Amino acid sequence: MLRPPQRILMAPGPSNLHPRVIQALIAPLTGHKDPYFLGILEETAALLRQVFETRNRATFALPTSGGGGMEAALVNPLEPGDTIVVGDAGFFAHRMVEIAQRLHNVEVVVVCGKWGSPVDNTELVEAVRKHRPKVLGVVHGETSSGAEQPFDGLSDACRETGALLVVDAVATLGGVRLPVDELGIDICYSGSQKCLSAPPGLAPVTVSDRALQAIARRRTPVPSWYLDLGLHARLWAAEHIYHHTSPVLNIFALYEALSLIVEEGLQRRLERHCLHAAALRAGLEALGLELFAHPAHRVPSVTTVLAPAGISSTAVKAALLQEFNLEIAAGLGEYADGMWRIGIMGHSAQQANVILVLSALEQILQRQGFQPRGSGAAAAEAVYRD
Ligand SMILES: Cc1ncc(COP(=O)(O)O)c(C=O)c1O
Structure with missing residues (x-):
């Protein structure tokens, strides 16, 4: 079955x-x-x-x-x-x-x-x-x-x-x-x-x-x-x-x-995507990760983030799936290894999912030897509170 x-x-x-x-x-x-x-x-x-x-x-x-x-x-x-x-x-x-x-x-x-x-x-x-x-x-x-x-x-x-x-x-x-x-x-x-x-x-x-x-x-x-x-x-x-x-x-x-x-209302839905994208990005930056796209031209539905030196982006992605049932994507083309792509899309765009991505990433990165600069989840929560 x-x-x-x-x-x-x-x-x-x-x-x-x-x-x-x-x-x-x-x-x-x-x-x-x-x-x-x-x-x-x-x-x-x-x-x-x-x-x-x-x-x-x-x-x-x-x-x-x-x-x-x-x-x-x-x-x-x-x-x-x-x-x-x-x-x-x-x-x-x-x-x-x-x-x-x-x-x-x-x-x-x-x-x-x-x-x-x-x-x-x-x-x-x-x-x-x-x-x-x-x-x-x-x-x-x-x-x-x-x-x-x-x-x-x-x-x-x-x-x-x-x-x-x-x-x-x-x-x-x-x-x-x-x-x-x-x-x-x-x-x-x-x-x-x-x-x-x-x-x-x-x-x-x-x-x-x-x-x-x-x-x-x-x-x-x-x-x-x-x-x-x-x-x-x-x-x-x-x-x-x-x-x-x-x-x-x-x-x-x-x-x-x-x-x-x-x-839901199209306008409200678009605003929801912007809010969760902002929370996710604040969280990723608080962890000490570098966002890839130009700050003035980031599309709310896809966040691209570079894997820190020495960290295998594919191993992190696999661990997220295995341990947290959480799917994010690797990079494409020349960024196939070294980038993560995280969606803020439709029904998946929820506060709980954003916090989970950030907390799970924090744990797995730490295990791989990367010391996060701060708490991603706390930074995201701050965006939600504003
Ligand atoms: C911007 C863009 N165009 C085209 C495609 C191709 O779509 P599909 O994989 O549904 O054929 C994708 C898929 O990710 C996409 O992101």
Whole structure:
């Protein structure tokens, strides 16, 4: 019999599920054409619009993980002869570059940034004006570095040149403010398992009318049938034209997770993420650890922290899991060993979890020979008291 351990999930995804979301996963299964299910599908789209802060008709969830959302956001608008500008300052932005490089005859212009900081917006705007791309792609919350990308000037430059602004919100939707319409974002995709606290497997996406028109003007069909956003839009529209067998229980779970966000209030939820991120960071610094991301550009949903010299980040991570049932993540790319990434996401973003991470880290670090400077938990408590 299957007996997975009960973990406290404090990596940058997946996050823990609220009991109501778990309940949705064991709800009676309906068919994907059942009127009850189709009603929930429509309500899920309406809830997603609230969380994306958009009026886009084409707002739905693809049956894939966040990476599938990324692929869909690129293969739909781009066709041979097009150019894309990508702001690349981390592992996931680089994945955008790699996906675009696989597309036939698409020129990829990379504007590089330093890991831990956002990509310079002036450089992005200059690149858009110079190369007049079909797409400008940026990552809102770079999970590999913990940096948040600001949007100043990006949408204006895109509108001026006819480019589409594509934004990765896999690590931020539902946890960090991202008003899609206000920011002039054309295609925004996310993942169900992070700040939304639904199980992994769905990629919420929203597509502006401007982007839909650009896709409709393609000279060649979208090269991926399964990720064709127009076909998904028809499934989620009132006619519900068959495209795939919907993952019914995952949609129920997403519906419940989104309902919880709306009940909590989006604004309150975003503030909750900021509060727990501030407490966690104060605690980590009190322990004497060095935070990685630039202080002015830290994304609330992901905290990146460097392992002190002589400490094995992988051994600490393993001990947290084994002894405390607590999951945090290692670094990515060149930071695979030497960095921890801690999520403040959705249902996992709770005071008790933050205090547990800090106390457990303190004990394990001490055992490994690192003398913490002070009490992480006390510093975090002080933030909660303020
Ligand atoms: C910013 C960002 N983009 C894309 C992805 C890929 O998402 P998934 O692992 O759900 O495919 C991730 C996953 O961590 C991410 O953090």
